[in-house]
């Protein structure tokens with residue numbers, strides 16, 4: 134299949150590499166340094182225990198989505214509208230579009246820009262960029278994709294490429310479950326530049342997280358969302374499974390990059406206002422993270 138990835142970063146490069154390894158024709162659209170490295174050497178897929186160069190086509194041009202049957206949209210939530218506008222003129226009417234992004238409203242926002250349906254995907258993977266054209270896989274890789282007439286084709290394409298896929302009637306709920314976990318950890322880790330294991334040792338931190346989560350659940354209920362699974366159990370598990378991890382928001386701030394906080398705690402605050410639900414903990418976490426973002430973490 135002809136596949137384009139919009140946003141050749143940690144997530145886009147990982148799934149792009151897995152698909153290219155399974156003999157799909159993959160074009161990754163990204164920034165010049167990554168694109169040059171991928172076109173020169175191939176994309177280095179670093180699985181920890183093994184490394185291999187995968188043949189892909191790199192491009193800096195959004196027009197390279199032209200002719201793609203499947204698009205994986207993998208930019209940060211802050212870039213959804215811009216990147217969507219860039220690819221819009223080149224998308225076919227039957228092209229399948231997946232949003233592989235955190236936050237709960239990217240598929241909807243992208244769909245509004247493109248004027249065609251976008252399938253939301255919950256991404257359970259840990260990846261990072263190790264340098265130009267070098268993606269590191271740290272664990273997991275499963276995707277939960279929303280139900281649509283195109284979802285079975287997507288699953289049949291991804292599964293043989295060793296990408297575990299579940300089609301869910303409640304992908305929105307699963308996106309919320311992940312966002313609630315992000316609302317509990319990301320801002321606290323970012324503001325204090327502290328890994329999770331250390332964070333929760335401080336008196337009161339579990340209480341702050343519990344308050345943030347209760348607010349999120351109240352807002353989810355007002356939005357008519359059923360959040361699946363044991364939300365608090367999943368939050369407790371993070372400390373056990375990744376005590377040394379800094380949140381992606383902490384990493385963004387440390388690198389001086391815009392974070393996705395407006396689409397995490399910030400989203401809860403906006404939705405809370407809409408429904409008349411007080412969200413003081415999320416409000417404080419969002420505002421302080423934004424201030425740290427503006428001033429820089431060393432400031």
Ligand SMILES: NC(=O)C1=CN([C@@H]2O[C@H](COP(=O)(O)OP(=O)(O)OC[C@H]3O[C@@H](n4cnc5c(N)ncnc54)[C@H](OP(=O)(O)O)[C@@H]3O)[C@@H](O)[C@H]2O)C=CC1
Nearest residue numbers: 140141142143144163207208212216234235256258259260
């Ligand atoms: N990394 C992970 O392990 C996980 C990430 N996620 C989610 O997946 C999404 C993607 O995250 P991740 O891959 O880590 O982010 P990255 O920042 O690594 O990747 C996004 C890439 O897209 C590039 N980009 C943005 N806009 C354009 C554009 N218009 N044209 C070309 N390139 C563009 C960015 O460049 P630049 O930075 O220069 O703007 C960046 O290189 C996020 O929503 C994240 O929360 C979900 C689960 C796990």
Ligand SMILES: CC(C)(CO)C(=O)C(=O)O
Nearest residue numbers: 315318378379380381382
């Ligand atoms: C799961 C968690 C909290 C892991 O760090 C994450 O998704 C993030 O950092 O954004």
